[in-house]
Amino acid sequence: MNKLQEYLNSHDLSEIHPSDIAKILKQLDDSEFVDALKFVPKDLIGDVALALPDRYFDDVVENLSVDELSYAVTELESDDQTDFMQELEELDESKASQVFETLDEDDKQEITKLKTYNEDEAGSYMQFEVFTALKSEKVQDVVRRFAILRKANEIENVQNLFITNKDNKLRFTIGLDDLLIFDFSKTINENIELSDDSFEPKLAVDTDDIKDIVQQFEEYDLSVLPIVNTYGVLLGRITSDDIYDIIQDEATEQMYNLAGVDDDAEEDDGILKAGRKRATWLSLNLLTAIAASLVIAMFSDTLESMVALAILMPIVASMGGNAGTQSLTVVVRQLALGEISQGDAKRIIKKEVSISLINGFIFAIIMAIVSALWFDMPLLGVVIALSMLINLFVAGFFGATIPLFLKKMDIDPAIGSTVILTTVTDVVGFFSFLGLATYILL
Structure with a gap:
């Protein structure tokens, strides 16, 4: 007896929620999953299929006949019927057509009506069942x-x-x-x-x-x-x-976009598809890394004359990058939640720059002392302190302005923000540190 059978036998069928069945099915391996599907109550199979991650949907469909799929659809509410049929069409258009033809006229009309709305319109998420x-x-x-x-x-x-x-x-x-x-x-x-x-x-x-x-x-x-x-x-x-599903989907999409990952590709089991999407962002990141390296190359003579600079240089860029990511994440999330109005730009930028400068002063002093004692060079401490202060100021400023600018241009603030920000903080960090070192130390 598998886990699903044990669960169904120990519970009243009227009290069972599709999400509980989906949770058990996700714990099974492929062979167990297929066997367990036979025990899912037929009136719940549609809800269970929608509650499972997308990669399981094809396994459910492959193991159900057209009549079983048709019955599963009829047991769903109108909005879920449409979602089910759209997923089925993407997977097997021929089978979807057969299932659709077996539905009664009311269900057909409702599904057809809901499919006429764009994905971002309220109508595409509504259900017709009202009292x-x-x-x-x-x-x-x-x-x-x-x-x-x-x-x-x-x-x-x-x-x-x-x-x-x-x-x-x-x-x-x-x-x-x-x-x-x-x-x-x-x-x-x-x-x-x-x-x-x-x-x-x-x-x-x-x-x-x-x-x-x-x-x-x-x-x-x-x-x-x-x-x-x-x-x-x-x-x-x-x-x-x-609405909960929409909020969760938006939050997931934002997280993926911030990391330069495509949410649709990641939900697919195809390695090549996800790999191509990731490679696009990695290629862009490579170009920005080369840009930062070119800045370093401008000061190759300075680096050769003082090894300590090569040791400390990553600290400046890393602190700027992390501070900028903090500002970026906060602003992107507040924009998504509608907590920033059109007139809030100056307030947000001022707040993020102020926080970055306060932290910049604190960590600049700490690194100035550490560097001066480490390499017995007081002026080196001055150099890294000034460059950290400059880079954290830039990080706070661009961490706030980049998503605000993208939002103003009607572009998702999360898309590409981290790549742009990393480039700015790396270039400014390396340039300010090595430039100040060349001017003050040599």
Whole structure:
């Protein structure tokens, strides 16, 4: 008996979450994984497949028939159905077409509709499953209808009731906790008029940028947001679980971009694809390293006359690089979280430069003392202190300005920032240290 069988046998199937099954499957080797798939409940296989990393998706698809895949899709909510079908199309277009043809017309229309939106539009992340009522309905009738739908698993994860008019235009949003304290014998409209609370809906248009939607969820601690078209007609909703996925994807993308790595390539098992993407950035990094080496070559006579300079030189560049990376990381992350407005540039640059200068003074004094005692040359201590101060100032300045400039140019602030910053701190560090050494010591 494998781990998955043991888990399923020891738990009530109604309490099992797809993520728990996915977690167990990821611990298995390839042969065990294929065998374990047979024991995954058929109504959960679609959710499990989406919960697994992308590299497992093809293994799931290869071991399921068209009918099994079709059933898996029908058990998903509309947004997840679209995600599943898009992944299936990328993997096996022919099989995806066969699965799509077996779906009922409603599912086909919903999937087709969601696929018309661009990836950065709110509409591409919404699901059509919503619970609505008219203002004229009595609360007791609405609650009774909700109970019937919920028992039949027609709706799930419902936190809000959306009140529409006869044209399906959104008018109010009522939390289920508020609904329960309404007078059940009165209509929804009568309850709203008697209440001191405001039920004006927070909403978004289907063509809104998804980043703005994420910001709304974070600012107002939302669990769900209704999505309407430009005429105010209710189309669907976006739930917090989708927002968590978006936030995680954005954070991962930023981390990869800062390291010069392509997130799409890294999710693929193909070594050559990931290797080519990494090689692109490494090639650029090689060019910047050559630029720094050319600066060093300008002072070859100075280095030959004083070995101590070669020993201390990497310290200046390393301190500048690390200080700059700290500033860069902070600014990139704050930009991603929307914590920096258009008028904040001067404040951010001033803050980062000030921090770098304070640290620059501290470590400049430390290295001045260490260098003077190490090589018995007080002036050498002065040289490294001044160059460290210059380089940390430059690191703080460019660590803040590079991502701010890229953002202003509508370029992801994380892309290429580290390569540019490393070049600046290396060149300035070597040039200031060796230049000051040539001027002061020789």
